[in-house]
Each structure stands twice: as C-alpha cells, then as structure tokens.
Amino acid sequence: MESLKRALAGSLHQPGDPGYSALATPWNLAVQTTPAAVVEAANAQDVVEAVRFAAANGLPVAVQATGHGIASDLAGALLVHTGRLDECTVDPAGWARTGAGTTWKAVLAAGAQHGLAGLSGSAPGVSVAGYTSGGGIGPMARTFGAASDRVRSLEVVTGDGQIRHVTAETEPELFWGLRGGKGSLGIITALEFDLLPLPVIYAGALFFGAESAADVVLAWSEWCPTLPPEATTSLALMQLPPLPGVPEQLGGKFTVAVRYVFTGSPDDGARWLAPIRAAGVPLIDAVQSMPSSLIGAVHSDPEDALPVQEASCLLASFPAEGAQTLLRAVGPESNSPQLLVEIRQFGGALSKEPDVASALCHRDAGFGLYSVGVAAPPALPGIAAHAAGLSRAMADWSFGGSLPNFSAGAGAAGFAGSYTQEVLARLAGLAGHYDPEALFRLGQVPAR
Incomplete structure (x- = not known):
C-alpha cells in the first residue's frame, strides 16, 4: 500500500484514515462497504496505477463516483473513487x-x-x-x-x-x-x-390524491399508446413522508404522479397532456415550459444518501387489466411498504438500434417497473419480499429481463438478466480479453 501511495498524484485512504468512510460509503446507506483501501484518483494515470497494483496483489477492483451503482460490501477490494475527475x-x-x-x-x-x-x-x-x-x-x-x-x-x-x-x-x-x-x-x-x-422543454409532473388514483392510473394506461415520440412519461404511486422539502399536499399521503416531458411546442404538449389533466383534480400541476437544464425537477429524485431497497423488471405492455392489478398491489388500500412504485413508458426512438450498435439490450420492452422502499436496514428484507410479490402479480405482462442501471442490487443474476444470451457471451469474451485477471469480478460483470 505504501508503494501505491507513492505512485499516486491523488490520495490513498485505508481503514481508519480520515476520508476513508466518506469515500467508501455508497449512495444506498443499507450497503455497508469495507474495501481494503480507496484510491482517490486525481487523474487517469492514478486509475492505471490502481489497476496495475490490484493485479500484482490479487485484489478485485471496484469504482464509484456518486456511488449509485455500488451494491456489494467490496470486502478486500481496491475501490477507485473518480469524483475528482470532474472535467x-x-x-x-x-x-x-x-x-x-x-x-x-x-x-x-x-x-x-x-x-x-x-x-x-x-x-x-x-x-x-x-x-x-x-x-x-x-x-x-x-x-x-x-x-x-x-x-x-x-x-x-x-x-x-x-x-x-x-x-x-x-x-x-x-x-x-x-x-x-x-x-x-x-x-x-x-x-x-x-x-x-434544445433550450426549452414542456415538462413537469401532475400530482393527484388517493381518491383519483384509480381513474388516473387507468387513464394513463389507455393514454400511453396514443402518444407521439415527442412525449416521454412515467407514472408513480407514492407515499412520501411529511419531511421538509416535501410539499404539504403530498407529505404523509398516498398520491399519484404523472411525469411528462414533451420536446415539441408547448401548445402541442398541452394538447397531448389534456386527457390526464381531465382524469382527476390535480393537487399540484407543475407541467409547464422550462429550461431543459431543469429536467431533474420532473422527477425530483432525492439526492441525499438513504437506506433503500430497490427492485425492477420490464413489462411488454400495461393494459387496463395490468393497471387494476397494480392498484390492488400498491394502490391506496394495499398497505404497500414501498415509498414509490413507478412505471416508465419506453418505445419511440429507444426501440430503434443506433447507427453504431451497442451492448444495450431489451430496447423493445414496452415499460419498466421500478420500486423503492426506504427504511432502517432490518425492515428492508420485508420490502424486498413485497417487491418480489409485485413482480409476480404483474407476470402476465412481463417482458423478461431488466436494465443495467436498475439492477445494481440484483447481483450476477440481475446483471445477466440485463442482456440476451448472445450479448452476455460477447461481453464475457471481451472481459476475458481486456481483464485477464478478472479484476472487475465484483458487482455487475458477466460470469466467465
């Protein structure tokens, strides 16, 4: 470790050192990480030094910047933190x-x-x-x-x-x-x-109360197939806690949010959104023209680290029968432990292969189903079991598989489910060529 420290322009942090805990902690506080050391890289050459050191000493390597993809304890690994590479x-x-x-x-x-x-x-x-x-x-x-x-x-x-x-x-x-x-x-x-x-978009979220949940969810399922590719939308069934920063109309209540981004004219965007605005009386209507740089306001995802249990799967379709099943599983009368259950509509340009092919699979899935529960770690297994039950309940509309960015907590099986067998075999072959010592064997990597 001292030889590695001398080779770095950045810093090396070992257990007990100031900064080790902050750099080793992922966004999901339910995951307790214990890497052998953390390389705080100052440049690309520091990453080279870390990888070569790990290979010479038989250590696995992991990487994080914001820590959203870390899902294992990283025991004995050399963690490369790339936060300072902020060009x-x-x-x-x-x-x-x-x-x-x-x-x-x-x-x-x-x-x-x-x-x-x-x-x-x-x-x-x-x-x-x-x-x-x-x-x-x-x-x-x-x-x-x-x-x-x-x-x-x-x-x-x-x-x-x-x-x-x-x-x-x-x-x-x-x-x-x-x-x-x-x-x-x-x-x-x-x-x-x-x-x-694209300096401006017509975007935001509509929030409805529990009394409108059934009408809005069913309307959304019927509305999605009519949308042009200029529109991207998702539906979220939420139980937000009454905390600072959470609007009073939403905190401590069951609500339904329809997220919406339209890249054409605001007038056309409003016209396409009209059926959802008419599906219930919104508690909040925040859909408006806005700078595209503020697109994060559409979902308002939390930035602070939290102890969470996440789950996801892909759906081929989301018909009225699927909407009713979802409402029974996580609607206002369900006693669901999930903080949020979201369905994102896919299709449009996403379903088309790019001019230069990539390893991204499952482009022809119709929807993505994603759930997140927040609780003290002892309660998270119960939330995970509920999420598994939700997936089983929606099995009639399952597409199969998952997406890489939504599979961090699912281990090797989750990674494999993100790809077809052909693509997984091709990735494994590339990994064998470019990573002969299997340094990146933790987390989302193909088995070989």
Missing part, C-alpha cells in the same frame, strides 16, 4: 467532454449557456460515465433514445492496466461493450458525446 467542457458546436466524476447536473448547467441539452437521467446528480455505461434511459428516451447512443469516444483503463482511447473506428468491439456493458470492461475516465439543440 466538463461543452463545445457550442453541440458536444461535450466530461471526466468520470462529472455529474449530469454540471453538464446541463454548462450546456444551457449555449442552448444545448444532454440526455440525462431522472436524477441529474449521478455521474455521466456511470449512467451512460449502463445505457442511460432517461426522461427524453422516447424522443432521442439512450444516452449511450450519443457517445463519440471514451477513455478507459482496462483490466490489463492500459489506458485506451476508444471509438467506433479505433476499437469497435470495446466501443460496443462499453456502451451498455456497465462496469464489466474497465474504468471509464472520460467520454465525449453529442448534445442536443
């Missing part, structure tokens, strides 16, 4: 270069100065690199596809200790696998990607 360069011509620690929030703010938007997720506080490596399916996915489809190039440190500049022309196989393969092929240190000339 953010936006070119007015319509592209950006970011470091591994840069968040979408920074990109959106920088792009707004030039009328440009990026394909961030619902929570812009996550890193661009981690989100994009899992495909990146966000609140404009039906219009513009996945974030990984917009990548121009990546810089990555592979398991053989090499730093590589990866494009579709220079290393086509690695370019394919890094876009959707999550952390299975190396540690991304920087990437370049296209932005969109």
Whole structure:
C-alpha cells in the first residue's frame, strides 16, 4: 500500500484514515462497504496505477463516483473513487467532454449557456460515465433514445492496466461493450458525446390524491399508446413522508404522479397532456415550459444518501387489466411498504438500434417497473419480499429481463438478466480479453 501511495498524484485512504468512510460509503446507506483501501484518483494515470497494483496483489477492483451503482460490501477490494475527475467542457458546436466524476447536473448547467441539452437521467446528480455505461434511459428516451447512443469516444483503463482511447473506428468491439456493458470492461475516465439543440422543454409532473388514483392510473394506461415520440412519461404511486422539502399536499399521503416531458411546442404538449389533466383534480400541476437544464425537477429524485431497497423488471405492455392489478398491489388500500412504485413508458426512438450498435439490450420492452422502499436496514428484507410479490402479480405482462442501471442490487443474476444470451457471451469474451485477471469480478460483470 505504501508503494501505491507513492505512485499516486491523488490520495490513498485505508481503514481508519480520515476520508476513508466518506469515500467508501455508497449512495444506498443499507450497503455497508469495507474495501481494503480507496484510491482517490486525481487523474487517469492514478486509475492505471490502481489497476496495475490490484493485479500484482490479487485484489478485485471496484469504482464509484456518486456511488449509485455500488451494491456489494467490496470486502478486500481496491475501490477507485473518480469524483475528482470532474472535467466538463461543452463545445457550442453541440458536444461535450466530461471526466468520470462529472455529474449530469454540471453538464446541463454548462450546456444551457449555449442552448444545448444532454440526455440525462431522472436524477441529474449521478455521474455521466456511470449512467451512460449502463445505457442511460432517461426522461427524453422516447424522443432521442439512450444516452449511450450519443457517445463519440471514451477513455478507459482496462483490466490489463492500459489506458485506451476508444471509438467506433479505433476499437469497435470495446466501443460496443462499453456502451451498455456497465462496469464489466474497465474504468471509464472520460467520454465525449453529442448534445442536443434544445433550450426549452414542456415538462413537469401532475400530482393527484388517493381518491383519483384509480381513474388516473387507468387513464394513463389507455393514454400511453396514443402518444407521439415527442412525449416521454412515467407514472408513480407514492407515499412520501411529511419531511421538509416535501410539499404539504403530498407529505404523509398516498398520491399519484404523472411525469411528462414533451420536446415539441408547448401548445402541442398541452394538447397531448389534456386527457390526464381531465382524469382527476390535480393537487399540484407543475407541467409547464422550462429550461431543459431543469429536467431533474420532473422527477425530483432525492439526492441525499438513504437506506433503500430497490427492485425492477420490464413489462411488454400495461393494459387496463395490468393497471387494476397494480392498484390492488400498491394502490391506496394495499398497505404497500414501498415509498414509490413507478412505471416508465419506453418505445419511440429507444426501440430503434443506433447507427453504431451497442451492448444495450431489451430496447423493445414496452415499460419498466421500478420500486423503492426506504427504511432502517432490518425492515428492508420485508420490502424486498413485497417487491418480489409485485413482480409476480404483474407476470402476465412481463417482458423478461431488466436494465443495467436498475439492477445494481440484483447481483450476477440481475446483471445477466440485463442482456440476451448472445450479448452476455460477447461481453464475457471481451472481459476475458481486456481483464485477464478478472479484476472487475465484483458487482455487475458477466460470469466467465
């Protein structure tokens, strides 16, 4: 460890050192991590040094920036923290270069100065690199596809200790696998990607009370198939606690939120949204024209770390019968322990393969079902059991599988479920080539 410390421009933190706990703690506080040490990388060469040291000493390697993808205890691992790799360069011509620690929030703010938007997720506080490596399916996915489809190039440190500049022309196989393969092929240190000339969107959320839940959920299931690709929407059944920052109309109550982003004109956006506005009397109607840089306000996902239990699955469809089943399982009379159960509509541009193929699978799923429960860790297994029951209840409309960015807590089985057998075998072959010592064997990696 002392030899590694001397080789770094950044810092090395071992158990008991100041800073170790803060850097090793993931966003999900229910996961207790105990890495052997944390490398706080100051540049890409620090990542190279960490990977080479791990290979020489038989240590597995993990990586985190914001910590949203960490789901194991990392016992004995060398954790590479990339938060200081926070480069953010936006070119007015319509592209950006970011470091591994840069968040979408920074990109959106920088792009707004030039009328440009990026394909961030619902929570812009996550890193661009981690989100994009899992495909990146966000609140404009039906219009513009996945974030990984917009990548121009990546810089990555592979398991053989090499730093590589990866494009579709220079290393086509690695370019394919890094876009959707999550952390299975190396540690991304920087990437370049296209932005969109989209300064304004018509977006926000409508919130309804428990008395309107059935009408709104059924209306949403009938409304989704009518929508054009300019619209991306999701439905959330929520039980938010009465905490500071939670609107009084929502705190401590069962509510239904319809999230909506429309990339065309505000008048057209309002016209398409009219059936939902008419489905009940909104407690809050926050759908309006807004700068695209404020897209995080649509979902208002929490940024502070929490102890959570997450689960997800994909649906082929969400008909009226599915809506009624969902209401029985997690509606206002269900006594559900989930903080939130959300259904996101897919389709549109997302269902089309990009010009340069990637490892992102299941593009033809109709919807994604996602649940999150928040509680002290002893109560989380009960929440997990309930989520499993919800998945079984919705089995008649199941698509099968999952998505990489929603499978962090599902281990190897969850990772495998994010891909077809053909893609999983191809990823495993690439991992065997670029990571011969299986350094990245923790978390979301293909078995080999």
